[in-house]
Amino acid sequence: MNFLELMQQRYTTKRYNPNEKIDVEKIEQLKQILNLTPSSINSQPWNFIFIENQELKTKLAGVSRHNTQRVIDCSHLIVFNVINNLDFFEKQISENLPDAAVNYYKTFLKPLPEEEVKAWMKNQIYISLGVFLTACASLGIDATPMEGIEGYKYTEILGLENHLTTFAVCIGKHHEEDTNQLKFHAKKRIEKDKIISEI
Numbered sequence: 001m002n003f004l005e006l007m008q009q010r011y012t013t014k015r016y017n018p019n020e021k022i023d024v025e026k027i028e029q030l031k032q033i034l035n036l037t038p039s040s041i042n043s044q045p046w047n048f049i050f051i052e053n054q055e056l057k058t059k060l061a062g063v064s065r066h067n068t069q070r071v072i073d074c075s076h077l078i079v080f081n082v083i084n085n086l087d088f089f090e091k092q093i094s095e096n097l098p099d100a101a102v103n104y105y106k107t108f109l110k111p112l113p114e115e116e117v118k119a120w121m122k123n124q125i126y127i128s129l130g131v132f133l134t135a136c137a138s139l140g141i142d143a144t145p146m147e148g149i150e151g152y153k154y155t156e157i158l159g160l161e162n163h164l165t166t167f168a169v170c171i172g173k174h175h176e177e178d179t180n181q182l183k184f185h186a187k188k189r190i191e192k193d194k195i196i197s198e199i
């Protein structure tokens with residue numbers, strides 16, 4: 001399947017088969033792929049938590065709004081957390097990035113209001129979502145990106161100190177009755193020519 005076909009056939013899974021688990025090798029690949037996500041000045045203001053434990057998934061399902069059942073049934077839940085402590089972030093980049101990148105942060109980003117710096121970091125974590133969903137499609141893994149969760153409660157349950165949960169993704173194998181499969185529910189997008197132009 002070429003890349004266009006891959007994007008045409010991927011879709012957001014709404015119901016999982018609870019008996020199907022993703023192989024350890026594929027999970028390991030996903031971890032490596034996430035870690036390769038590009039970000040501005042290579043800032044990497046994030047961490048990612050893979051959860052297979054059913055008890056913890058069920059606890060998080062309770063604070064996952066309309067996504068509850070998918071979180072219970074999926075093979076793995078991946079939680080995407082962005083740094084929300086700027087001192088922690090500066091320490092992390094000072095220890096890991098070249099001086100030029102750290103100086104760029106100190107000169108152009110640090111002087112901005114805190115909310116803008118945090119918004120910049122949040123922009124970066126969404127790049128990892130794009131990479132992750134594409135990787136899932138190429139590995140034949142079904143996925144559900146979810147902003148519809150209570151991020152502050154996830155943060156509390158997971159005991160995060162310097163990060164805040166931004167969104168989570170369920171992965172696994174769809175249930176045969178998943179109503180969002182393309183055979184039941186054709187993919188819809190605004191017409192390409194209304195969105196993309198050439199000048």
Ligand SMILES: Cc1cc2nc3c(=O)[nH]c(=O)nc-3n(C[C@H](O)[C@H](O)[C@H](O)COP(=O)(O)O)c2cc1C
Nearest residue numbers: 010011012013014067144145146147148149167187
């Ligand atoms: C950032 C983001 C958040 C989303 N949140 C949810 C969610 O909480 N629950 C859900 O079922 N789908 C969620 N979706 C799925 C979108 O509704 C879906 O991607 C969109 O309708 C396009 O459909 P497709 O992914 O099947 O092509 C989310 C998608 C993205 C990218």
